[in-house]
Amino acid sequence: MTYPPGQHGLPHQSHGQPNHHQYDQQSQPQQPPGWQLPPPQQPPGWQAAPPPPPQQYGWQPAPPPSPQPANKGGKAGGAVGTILAIVAAVWLIGQAGSDSDSSSAGPGQDTAAVDEASTDSSGPAPKGSAVRDGKFEFTARKVDCGKRRIGSEYLDKRAQGQFCLVHVKVANIGSEPQLFDDSNQKALDASGNEYAADTEAGIYLENSEAFLNEINPGNSVNGILVFDVPKGTKLTAMEFHDSPFSGGAQVLLR
Numbered sequence: 001m002t003y004p005p006g007q008h009g010l011p012h013q014s015h016g017q018p019n020h021h022q023y024d025q026q027s028q029p030q031q032p033p034g035w036q037l038p039p040p041q042q043p044p045g046w047q048a049a050p051p052p053p054p055q056q057y058g059w060q061p062a063p064p065p066s067p068q069p070a071n072k073g074g075k076a077g078g079a080v081g082t083i084l085a086i087v088a089a090v091w092l093i094g095q096a097g098s099d100s101d102s103s104s105a106g107p108g109q110d111t112a113a114v115d116e117a118s119t120d121s122s123g124p125a126p127k128g129s130a131v132r133d134g135k136f137e138f139t140a141r142k143v144d145c146g147k148r149r150i151g152s153e154y155l156d157k158r159a160q161g162q163f164c165l166v167h168v169k170v171a172n173i174g175s176e177p178q179l180f181d182d183s184n185q186k187a188l189d190a191s192g193n194e195y196a197a198d199t200e201a202g203i204y205l206e207n208s209e210a211f212l213n214e215i216n217p218g219n220s221v222n223g224i225l226v227f228d229v230p231k232g233t234k235l236t237a238m239e240f241h242d243s244p245f246s247g248g249a250q251v252l253l254r
Helices: 020-027 072-102 199-204
Strands: 130-133 136-151 156-172 178-180 186-189 194-196 213-215 220-229 235-240 249-252
Touching: 130 249, 136 199, 136 235, 136 249, 156 199, 156 213, 156 235, 186 220, 194 220, 199 220, 213 220, 220 235
Parallel strands: none
Antiparallel strands: 130 136, 136 156, 156 220, 178 213, 186 194, 186 235, 235 249
């Protein structure tokens, strides 16, 4: 028996696919009008990060350089250099004072009796004169030039030009021992050229008595100074010194 649609209290349903629209409306809860989802909750103290600064293009000034620590080593080195300079200055002043004191006459002598040649600054003393510088009195006796070699068969030295030997007497007129050194002495020619003593050649020379010879007060030595000069050179004067820092005294050789 068939029943017509809509009868017997049964709703009419069409055969085939179910009505999904009805299912979706029944499954979703109904919200009142104007309702919106609440904003998400953030933990206490949370703050949104600031937006990054806009990127700039083009040239930007370089950041200033960071300060460098002070160079303590440089300061220490400068202080040490200053101390050494002060010590050297004090030492030089002491040497100058010693030379000044030693330039006076010997013990028991009047300063007015000092040889005028040692204090005369007008020029060299005449040949054969005794001149004084500091604690020494010098007398040049003779000059011998033209030697090409000095020494023995096994130990000798050859001259670059020629050797000139200056024979000199050195007397200590002071009150203390004084060291006579050939390296403090100078020879001069007619043109004013200065020549240093050849210490090595002087060592090979027998009885030179001019290399680091300490002379006591009142004593004297006969020394030989050796100079290596060009061939044909004639020495005309000597400049004697009792120390490297003394004023010196000149005497003619011819």
